[in-house]
Amino acid sequence: MKQALVVDDHPIVRDGIKELLQRAFPSVTIKDSSGDDGLLEEVCGYPWAFVVLDINLPGQNGLDIIKKTKVQRPEIPIIVFSLYSERQYAARALRAGAVAYLSKERPPHDLIEMVKTTLEGGVVKKPREVMVSQPLLSDREVQVLALFVRGLSRKEISKELNINEKTVSTYRARLLHKLGVRNLVELIRYAVEEGLVD
Numbered sequence: 001m002k003q004a005l006v007v008d009d010h011p012i013v014r015d016g017i018k019e020l021l022q023r024a025f026p027s028v029t030i031k032d033s034s035g036d037d038g039l040l041e042e043v044c045g046y047p048w049a050f051v052v053l054d055i056n057l058p059g060q061n062g063l064d065i066i067k068k069t070k071v072q073r074p075e076i077p078i079i080v081f082s083l084y085s086e087r088q089y090a091a092r093a094l095r096a097g098a099v100a101y102l103s104k105e106r107p108p109h110d111l112i113e114m115v116k117t118t119l120e121g122g123v124v125k126k127p128r129e130v131m132v133s134q135p136l137l138s139d140r141e142v143q144v145l146a147l148f149v150r151g152l153s154r155k156e157i158s159k160e161l162n163i164n165e166k167t168v169s170t171y172r173a174r175l176l177h178k179l180g181v182r183n184l185v186e187l188i189r190y191a192v193e194e195g196l197v198d
Helices: 011-024 039-044 062-072 086-096 108-119 128-132 139-149 154-161 165-179 184-194
Strands: 002-007 028-033 051-053 078-082 100-103
Touching (some): 002 011, 002 039, 011 028, 039 062, 062 078, 078 108, 086 100, 139 154, 139 184
Parallel strands (some): 002 051, 078 100
């Protein structure tokens, strides 16, 4: 019998997803994990039919887990199921190696359909938000954005990332342009509201 893994650090959410998928796919045994230390070994230690993974996990980056899993077990399909905005995080997750990205704001039927397509070996259609979103932020742009959100100045960011202040200003200008905001205050507000940074 096939087995699948649901990874989420919230027990109620984890149990709900597990029950939903077990009812929809009775021939698949659904296991679960809280995503604690040792998650990579847990994900890579068994030939799961699929893994449903929340990328917001305590003490570790879900995107890194995806990348490392794709190196060790490239055959395991990973479906990201997260509160983070599809507009930015879906493309990042797909680039890391996930087969699909789904916001937790979507109806349960969407998750079932994604899992069904994955089990049948089909290609999951990218979310509409990925297709029509603003240009994807680079990893460095996200890094700079996160430091602005933390309240660091350009000088502090330049020291943190070991780049000069002019380069930080260039990244700031790019972020303003890509995200369609006018100033740093709007940039930070947008980043927080859209969940663009951890």
